[in-house]
Amino acid sequence: MNGFDTRYARYADEMKRLYMQLYNNDEKAFDYFVSMLKDYESRRSPALKSWDEKRTKKSESWYMDNKRFGMLAYADCFADTLTGVREHLPYICRLGVNYLHLMPLLKSPKDRSDGGYAVSDFRTVEPRLGTMDDLADLAEDCHENGISLCLDFVMNHTSEDHEWAVRARHGDKEYQDRYFFYDGWDEPSRLEESLPEVFPTTAPGNFTWCSEAGKVVMTTFYPYQWDLNYRNPVVFNDMTANMLFLCNRGVDIIRLDATPYIWKTPGTNCRNLPEVHMLVRLMRIACEIVCPGTLLLGEIVMEPKEVVPYFGTIDRPECHLLYNVTTMASTWHTVATKDTRLLSDQLNKVFVLPKQYVFINYLRCHDDIGWGLDYAYLEQFGIEEVPHKKFLNDYFRGMIFDSDSRGELYNDDPRLGDARLCGTCASLCGIEAAIEEGDTEKIEMGLALDIMLHAFLLTLSGIPVIYSGDEIGQRNDRTYREDPAKSQDSRYLHRGKFDWEAAKRSMDGRSYEGRIRKSLCALSKIRKSHRAFVNEADTWLVPLASADGDHSVIGIGRYHKGEKIIAVFNFSPAAKTVYTEEKEKYSTLISSGNESARKKTASSGLSCMQLPGYGYSWHVIDYGK
Numbered sequence: 001m002n003g004f005d006t007r008y009a010r011y012a013d014e015m016k017r018l019y020m021q022l023y024n025n026d027e028k029a030f031d032y033f034v035s036m037l038k039d040y041e042s043r044r045s046p047a048l049k050s051w052d053e054k055r056t057k058k059s060e061s062w063y064m065d066n067k068r069f070g071m072l073a074y075a076d077c078f079a080d081t082l083t084g085v086r087e088h089l090p091y092i093c094r095l096g097v098n099y100l101h102l103m104p105l106l107k108s109p110k111d112r113s114d115g116g117y118a119v120s121d122f123r124t125v126e127p128r129l130g131t132m133d134d135l136a137d138l139a140e141d142c143h144e145n146g147i148s149l150c151l152d153f154v155m156n157h158t159s160e161d162h163e164w165a166v167r168a169r170h171g172d173k174e175y176q177d178r179y180f181f182y183d184g185w186d187e188p189s190r191l192e193e194s195l196p197e198v199f200p201t202t203a204p205g206n207f208t209w210c211s212e213a214g215k216v217v218m219t220t221f222y223p224y225q226w227d228l229n230y231r232n233p234v235v236f237n238d239m240t241a242n243m244l245f246l247c248n249r250g251v252d253i254i255r256l257d258a259t260p261y262i263w264k265t266p267g268t269n270c271r272n273l274p275e276v277h278m279l280v281r282l283m284r285i286a287c288e289i290v291c292p293g294t295l296l297l298g299e300i301v302m303e304p305k306e307v308v309p310y311f312g313t314i315d316r317p318e319c320h321l322l323y324n325v326t327t328m329a330s331t332w333h334t335v336a337t338k339d340t341r342l343l344s345d346q347l348n349k350v351f352v353l354p355k356q357y358v359f360i361n362y363l364r365c366h367d368d369i370g371w372g373l374d375y376a377y378l379e380q381f382g383i384e385e386v387p388h389k390k391f392l393n394d395y396f397r398g399m400i401f402d403s404d405s406r407g408e409l410y411n412d413d414p415r416l417g418d419a420r421l422c423g424t425c426a427s428l429c430g431i432e433a434a435i436e437e438g439d440t441e442k443i444e445m446g447l448a449l450d451i452m453l454h455a456f457l458l459t460l461s462g463i464p465v466i467y468s469g470d471e472i473g474q475r476n477d478r479t480y481r482e483d484p485a486k487s488q489d490s491r492y493l494h495r496g497k498f499d500w501e502a503a504k505r506s507m508d509g510r511s512y513e514g515r516i517r518k519s520l521c522a523l524s525k526i527r528k529s530h531r532a533f534v535n536e537a538d539t540w541l542v543p544l545a546s547a548d549g550d551h552s553v554i555g556i557g558r559y560h561k562g563e564k565i566i567a568v569f570n571f572s573p574a575a576k577t578v579y580t581e582e583k584e585k586y587s588t589l590i591s592s593g594n595e596s597a598r599k600k601t602a603s604s605g606l607s608c609m610q611l612p613g614y615g616y617s618w619h620v621i622d623y624g625k
């Protein structure tokens, strides 16, 4: 049997069962689906096939090692075009980055694209950025440099300019059936009762009047993003084909955008329905059969109990990678409160998950930070959801004493008191305000916080992914306010153009840009060379006693094959002393202010540790394998 037949045989029964269940035993649609898979497999290039083989042969999955370091960038903000990105790959390599997530780059209408998340043609690159050939060339260069390329697959909706939408708009019933069309407002109004809103202020409601069709269409996100109807097998077949088309262009990681929303059932909130998991599992199987080296990254920005099921089970996995969103939000909560207890509780929940689960860890991404914290846990400290969200938003806008943060609100929903937050890492850490004030002491504190947070990020199991520009402390970009197409969407605050001048300055290790970049490089280098950072390492919270009884320091332990690492982080601007039970002779790998130290200095055990304000340190002990 050839590769396709062997892999097909492995999944045939399960695939058929799932498909038949979703699509009412539609044999014809299923047969089409299978022949489509075969077709894409036969068109996959020999180079990509050998890539698949290499990746699937490895005993330990390549993405679970400690070698991954990721970056997220808009091609145009970073380097204008795809060719520009290619030319700047040396910069990316120098940082040690080997996972590059380029934000949506397929064709989408100008000024109605939600940053590229309204795709009008899934097989054409946005002409401003280049061509499909440029994308394939970029992927090839990435592979040559050991970089995996991640791309969004915006599957919940198309742009209103997509060919299907245009036909639907002109009354073609077959194409209207690919979306959710209603003759009047009665049904949408009924459905609206159980539907939450994603963009309550920038795009309220879940439906939009389409005057050309004389009908109402479902638009969960922006009105120009029309929800696809995955109850229609043609939609699923064609969209899976679109995904495989991208995989065959060399994309290694497919980010399934807005995953929870892809199946709708009236009367529910239309999120995370069981059918969504069936669809994701089917897409995983499609990849396993056609392009087994490809990974699926699910975008589920929700509470942990909704996120984790998207890993599927060990026998029937769904996504390879998911975002560690609650840890991200809990980290910023800790910055504001200087109390690590919620973060500790969150980490404890993550630490006990199966080691096959791999998270993308991040401090921020292209989207806002939503305050989805465990409020049931916080209740014991008298912290309530609505006032706490207000406190966090005030804190990160610098409206509270001792905060120099410069964030902005996003989708402030006064009915729910549910605003979210935008800002670059450096601006949220106070660097922007400090530079404006010319206050060198504050700059030092901002830098210390920024670097400590990145050190914390790189301590966690999974793949750390930074947003392009954060490695050189790029600040907020307020020019979006002058662009009418962007001014209502404050997420553009932290999506500014990459500052190549600042990148040049960062080559001087004494500049503030250079200090962040140098620290990040040092941290990722150490991470890559210590096995205790692999995904399957044991992880735990190190019990700490503090001299003043507060909870601003957190300790994380990692262990793998004889190597043990202890990492501590001080979330307070004040110096802290903590005591541990770690009496053995550890070596210090890196510590705040000492990021360039190349040699390990043996320290005399960690029983009493002194940390400067926002200080951190990593320590290692090697018992041999």
Ligand code: GLC
Residues within 6 Å of the ligand: 114, 115, 117, 118, 154, 221, 257, 258, 299, 366, 367
């Ligand atoms: C995802 C993207 C976000 C976009 C939304 C709608 O959540 O991360 O930027 O607005 O999908 O496509």
